[in-house]
Amino acid sequence: MKLLTTIFIIICLSLLGIIFMSVLQPQHLYGIEYNVRVINGFTNNSSLPLVIWCSSGDGGDMGGRALQEGDDFSWSLKTNLWGSTNFLCTMKWDAARKRFDAFSVGRDSRRCYDPFRKCSWLVKEDGFYFSNDEVNWKKDFSWF
Known part of the structure; x- marks a missing residue:
């Protein structure tokens, strides 16, 4: 009993x-699906690409890309049951290097949710800009 x-x-x-x-x-x-996009927003850098290398917190390596001016790298993801979904990217441009969370469920599940479940990053000379609609951009952080 x-x-x-x-x-x-x-x-x-x-x-x-x-x-x-x-x-x-x-x-x-x-397991909500989100779309993440990183755009090379540099101006007049045709001879020097923005190099991006991303991986998921679950161990999935997405490899590296060299983005010329205006190019982008995008992917879709689904949040996991534990709420720990994370995608870390390393960016390199000339001597500058920056690691950042391109998607972190704790930070982005709400700000990327409406209306399109889209997290977009525009990487420029002065820093990293975020948008969930690719119309309104807000600077989140600088290179250094």
Whole structure:
């Protein structure tokens, strides 16, 4: 009888945990898809590409790309059950080098959610600009 009661309590607590997660953070539970795009926004740098190398926190290496002026690198992702989805990119341009989270579920699940589930980055000489609609850009951080 004690075993059945213990199993019942464990099942109830598990169900409450799932309900709690689905109410507070449904995007973590259901695997919402997002699109990430990194754009070379430099001007007059045709001879020197922006080099980008990205990988996911789950160990997926997406390899490197050399982006000429106006080129972009984009991918789609789905958030995982644990809410730990993360994509880290290393950017290199001339002597400048910067590592940044191109997507971090804790930071981006809300700001990229509406209306298109899009996280876009415009990389320029003075820093990294973020947009979720590619119309309104806001500088998030500088190279240094």
